[in-house]
Amino acid sequence: MTKLNAIDRAAARLADTREGSRFDERERAVYSESATFANTLGILVALVVSLVLASVGHFVASFAVLLTMAIPEAAAAWYSMRRGVDPTKLRDSAWDKLIVWSTIVMMALLFVAWSAPSSLTARSSTQGSPLTRGPLTRRSSSGQWFFPVSC
Amino acid sequence: MVSQVAEKAAPRVRAARKACGLTQAQLANAAGVSRQTVIAMERGDYAPSVYLALRIAAELGSTVEELFGGAPSTEGDHP
Numbered sequence: 001m002t003k004l005n006a007i008d009r010a011a012a013r014l015a016d017t018r019e020g021s022r023f024d025e026r027e028r029a030v031y032s033e034s035a036t037f038a039n040t041l042g043i044l045v046a047l048v049v050s051l052v053l054a055s056v057g058h059f060v061a062s063f064a065v066l067l068t069m070a071i072p073e074a075a076a077a078w079y080s081m082r083r084g085v086d087p088t089k090l091r092d093s094a095w096d097k098l099i100v101w102s103t104i105v106m107m108a109l110l111f112v113a114w115s116a117p118s119s120l121t122a123r124s125s126t127q128g129s130p131l132t133r134g135p136l137t138r139r140s141s142s143g144q145w146f147f148p149v150s151c
Numbered sequence: 152m153v154s155q156v157a158e159k160a161a162p163r164v165r166a167a168r169k170a171c172g173l174t175q176a177q178l179a180n181a182a183g184v185s186r187q188t189v190i191a192m193e194r195g196d197y198a199p200s201v202y203l204a205l206r207i208a209a210e211l212g213s214t215v216e217e218l219f220g221g222a223p224s225t226e227g228d229h230p
Binding site: 024025026027 | 183184185187188191197199200203
């Protein structure tokens, strides 16, 4: 293995995967697997949450969730590439392909939701969805309480 | 491939450890790993790295080839 420079050493220290740390090699391997599991699950959950937010008209929140999801994925890819491992080449099992295709389908749905705000947003706004309506407000003229609809 | 190595080595490691009169905890301590790792090896769930295999073989007075190699198991031949 090539010698690690300061950035790689700092990243390894942050990840605490160094030889001689408190784990033995099996425990490090299992911990890495668990981190991969958590990362994959996090991506799928974030995609679902992002899709739900986009479908009710919260496009900024939807995009923010997607960006947040991208950070650990990009960090993992960066870490792997610096150590000479292409993470895309590791995804070759049937399950990996299912995950990748699920992600692609979810992203496609997300873009559809983003690009078609008129139908979904309008419908959820007129139905008074708690995710799209504003705070409870009192009308000064009549004294009635109502939820302002944000379009 | 790795799982086959682990499954083949499992009974050999266990037999060699017992022949040496060591407990799993003692072997784990001597090899610098957790007891759970020794248990995983003896159940065929984990194939150690070459460095750990060398340490375990040394502790058991055996060789890596005898414990983890492809030759058929010769249980009872261990010291």
